[in-house]
Amino acid sequence: MKLGMIIKREFRKLFIDDRISVILILGIPILYVILFGILYQENSIKYIPTVVYDQDQTQLSRTVIQAFADSEKFGIMSYVTSQEEMEECIRKKTAQVSICIPPDFGKNVKKGLASSVMIEVNGSNILFANSAIGSAQEIISAVSAGVGQKLIEAGGKMPDESLKKVAPLRMGLRVLNNPTYAYTNFILAGMGANGLQVGLILVVGPLINKDYRRLDELKEVASSTLLFGKLLVYWLCGSMAFAVYTLLSIVCFHLPCQGGIASLLLIAGAYVFAVVAIAVFVGTIAPDEVQAAALPLLYIMPALLFSGYIWPKMSMNAFGLGFSLVAPIAYMADNIRDLMLNGYAPHLWRDSLTLYTAGIVLFMISSVLFRWRRSRSSLEQR
Amino acid sequence: MTVKNIVARELRVMFRKEPLLAIIILAIASIYTMFMGELYKENIVNYVPLVIYDQDQTEVSRALIQAFADSEKYQVVAQVLSQEAMESLMREKKAYAALSIPPDFSKNIKKGIGSEILLELNAANIVFANTIISSAQEIGGAFSGKIGMDLVESFGQMPSQAIRNAIPIQSRIRVVNNPTLNYSSFFILGVLFTAFQSCVLMAAGMAMMNEYENLAELKEVAPVKVVFSKVLTYWICGLISFFSGVIVAVEIYQVPFRGSMGSLFLLGGLFIFAIASMASLFAAFCRDKVTLVQIAVAYAVPAFMFSGYTWPQHAMNLFGKIISYTLPLTYTADNLRDLALGGYAPNLPASLLILLLFGLVMFGLSVMVYARRRKQSVQGVT
Numbered sequence: 001m002k003l004g005m006i007i008k009r010e011f012r013k014l015f016i017d018d019r020i021s022v023i024l025i026l027g028i029p030i031l032y033v034i035l036f037g038i039l040y041q042e043n044s045i046k047y048i049p050t051v052v053y054d055q056d057q058t059q060l061s062r063t064v065i066q067a068f069a070d071s072e073k074f075g076i077m078s079y080v081t082s083q084e085e086m087e088e089c090i091r092k093k094t095a096q097v098s099i100c101i102p103p104d105f106g107k108n109v110k111k112g113l114a115s116s117v118m119i120e121v122n123g124s125n126i127l128f129a130n131s132a133i134g135s136a137q138e139i140i141s142a143v144s145a146g147v148g149q150k151l152i153e154a155g156g157k158m159p160d161e162s163l164k165k166v167a168p169l170r171m172g173l174r175v176l177n178n179p180t181y182a183y184t185n186f187i188l189a190g191m192g193a194n195g196l197q198v199g200l201i202l203v204v205g206p207l208i209n210k211d212y213r214r215l216d217e218l219k220e221v222a223s224s225t226l227l228f229g230k231l232l233v234y235w236l237c238g239s240m241a242f243a244v245y246t247l248l249s250i251v252c253f254h255l256p257c258q259g260g261i262a263s264l265l266l267i268a269g270a271y272v273f274a275v276v277a278i279a280v281f282v283g284t285i286a287p288d289e290v291q292a293a294a295l296p297l298l299y300i301m302p303a304l305l306f307s308g309y310i311w312p313k314m315s316m317n318a319f320g321l322g323f324s325l326v327a328p329i330a331y332m333a334d335n336i337r338d339l340m341l342n343g344y345a346p347h348l349w350r351d352s353l354t355l356y357t358a359g360i361v362l363f364m365i366s367s368v369l370f371r372w373r374r375s376r377s378s379l380e381q382r
Numbered sequence: 383m384t385v386k387n388i389v390a391r392e393l394r395v396m397f398r399k400e401p402l403l404a405i406i407i408l409a410i411a412s413i414y415t416m417f418m419g420e421l422y423k424e425n426i427v428n429y430v431p432l433v434i435y436d437q438d439q440t441e442v443s444r445a446l447i448q449a450f451a452d453s454e455k456y457q458v459v460a461q462v463l464s465q466e467a468m469e470s471l472m473r474e475k476k477a478y479a480a481l482s483i484p485p486d487f488s489k490n491i492k493k494g495i496g497s498e499i500l501l502e503l504n505a506a507n508i509v510f511a512n513t514i515i516s517s518a519q520e521i522g523g524a525f526s527g528k529i530g531m532d533l534v535e536s537f538g539q540m541p542s543q544a545i546r547n548a549i550p551i552q553s554r555i556r557v558v559n560n561p562t563l564n565y566s567s568f569f570i571l572g573v574l575f576t577a578f579q580s581c582v583l584m585a586a587g588m589a590m591m592n593e594y595e596n597l598a599e600l601k602e603v604a605p606v607k608v609v610f611s612k613v614l615t616y617w618i619c620g621l622i623s624f625f626s627g628v629i630v631a632v633e634i635y636q637v638p639f640r641g642s643m644g645s646l647f648l649l650g651g652l653f654i655f656a657i658a659s660m661a662s663l664f665a666a667f668c669r670d671k672v673t674l675v676q677i678a679v680a681y682a683v684p685a686f687m688f689s690g691y692t693w694p695q696h697a698m699n700l701f702g703k704i705i706s707y708t709l710p711l712t713y714t715a716d717n718l719r720d721l722a723l724g725g726y727a728p729n730l731p732a733s734l735l736i737l738l739l740f741g742l743v744m745f746g747l748s749v750m751v752y753a754r755r756r757k758q759s760v761q762g763v764t
Contacts, residue, residue, distance in 0.1 A: 114546035123560030140553035178505040293675035319420040
């Protein structure tokens with residue numbers, strides 16, 4: 001019954017003596033989810049500040065501008081009357097996009113000479129640029145097709161026929177899993193998972209390390225039993241944190257949840273297990289508590305970025321792939337997003353199994369190291 | 383004891399007694415920069431796995447497929463013969479985009495009825511979705527224009543005239559500052575600042591905690607001198623670390639830097655001053671060093687996300703904006719990127735002023751708290 005005793009002791013410590021730890025484990029992921037849920041509530045970037053330089057001032061140029069104004073992607077901030085003013089707006093960042101319509105634009109188009117609209121985009125922040133480029137192209141080709149249709153009509157063809165001639169190919173887009181490109185759907189599940197590992201690693205490592213100073217309290221208990229008892233407790237706490245923040249993101253931030261609870265728990269349980277095993281390992285090897293808390297700094301922030309959750313794995317080089325191979329979040333975040341948005345994650349079983357295996361191996365190494373350090377410190381005491 | 387003595391004493395502690403401090407403040411920023419540099423070495427997402435379902439199998443449909451295959455954005459992973467096979471590849475994530483060409487595609491186009499292709503994409507990861515949508519529109523648009531030209535030619539127009547009628551308005555896009563939408567230019571500097579911020583917070587905070595743990599030692603020295611020496615030491619070390627991070631980014635990972643050294647120095651210097659002062663105030667309220675480290679690490683991710691560096695402030699709701707305005711990173715990271723990519727940061731003067739004020743307020747508060755605590759502790763002893 002030693003394991004039971006350890007678990008009871010650990011729970012008492014966690015919930016009564018050292019409440020701040022349990023607050024951190026549960027609180028960090030929840031806080032992250034709340035913060036990021038609020039941050040990305042707008043979901044997509046709209047009304048990108050746009051400046052217009054219309055050198056033509058005809059009905060056609062105004063049609064183009066109106067098309068931009070009608071799109072919720074662009075918010076026209078000002079109309080300028082010189083190239084310099086336009087450049088200045090981009091430079092000063094009062095506008096991220098500028099639309100420049102050349103003189104004789106309307107005349108040239110009517111004459112059948114064609115003309116072009118110049119769109120300038122500030123590419124510093126890729127989020128603005130992607131959003132602006134995609135929708136600008138869409139708007140211009142829609143206007144262009146309309147105008148082209150009229151031009152052919154002028155050649156004596158029927159409107160419908162004309163349109164089919166100038167735009168013979170239409171592209172239907174079917175966007176799966178996240179049809180509105182909602183940013184919250186894209187990022188929230190991963191941010192929660194990241195918060196979960198931050199909380200667990202930061203708290204559990206130092207707590208394990210602390211036990212080196214109280215070794216005489218638990219002399220009769222085997223190292224593996226001791227560590228396993230702890231692991232179980234944090235595993236439970238971590239899984240609880242997962243359940244709470246996931247529920248929160250579904251209820252408060254409308255994250256869709258298509259997947260079954262069993263699949264969610266399968267992958268989350270495996271993930272928490274692996275993360276706790278890492279924390280136990282860090283706690284075992286760190287020289288003192290402060291270092292047990294500071295060491296993971298090198299791991300925590302890159303982990304999410306390297307996980308393939310945002311930047312795809314196929315665009316990483318060998319170093320990136322190597323890093324993502326050892327980060328538990330790389331096996332979890334993508335799966336959890338697939339489960340939430342799609343209801344199905346192709347690598348669910350493979351990744352869960354990998355996480356459990358890695359966790360068990362790491363745990364065994366930790367208990368060997370723990371035993372060794374314990375015996376060494378008791379020798380020193382003698 | 384003069385400021386010089388305290389700084390020397392501090393450096394001794396850093397390099398002899400607590401090398402962890404030196405590693406944190408001097409090395410981690412560069413290490414992070416290297417991590418990120420490796421991660422985004424590919425710079426853009428290419429070769430998105432694409433599955434093709436060609437129900438037409440004609441010259442025109444093959445020309446369209448060829449257009450996709452020729453683009454480096456796509457890699458055709460499979461050609462399937464049924465809708466189910468296509469869906470299944472998408473579901474298993476063997477492909478992220480699917481191109482479905484309907485039967486009679488070519489016949490309908492030649493008849494002048496027009497036709498529609500279907501592009502299906504997995505938008506769970508927005509980075510993929512952005513790449514796919516913008517390039518597919520481009521490829522589809524170019525292809526449609528070419529066919530449209532052929533069709534209009536069949537009305538008896540000359541080819542050059544036909545293309546002008548088919549595509550009367552073209553869009554020309556000019557992307558300034560980051561023309562290739564290079565991900566490492568976009569991202570690395572921000573991550574550098576974020577990592578760096580945690581390092582300064584931790585190291586300066588721990589150093590100040592050393593004083594709080596031993597208030598009597600410097601009781602002869604004016605409080606303002608003590609805090610100033612601490613901040614100064616970490617300011618100098620931080621500056622070295624910051625510049626080495628920037629050098630790594632610019633020299634090894636080819637992030638452009640077009641701004642002046644003077645602006646970079648001012649921005650880096652005031653940022654470090656603000657953070658080091660904040661850390662020294664922080665130290666007064668942390669229970670122990672472990673807590674300090676935990677807070678510094680947990681602070682990093684939200685601070686980065688709320689700084690407006692990736693998700694623009696423009697798209698935040700009121701709550702997000704308020705948080706964003708309170709973070710020193712907001713006034714730094716975006717300006718650094720503007721300086722690097724555009725050579726000019728419009729908001730720089732205002733941001734520098736805010737950082738200076740922030741730093742001064744934090745510094746003042748920190749001196750006050752330290753003086754009060756010391757007085758209390760000395761009175762307590764006597």
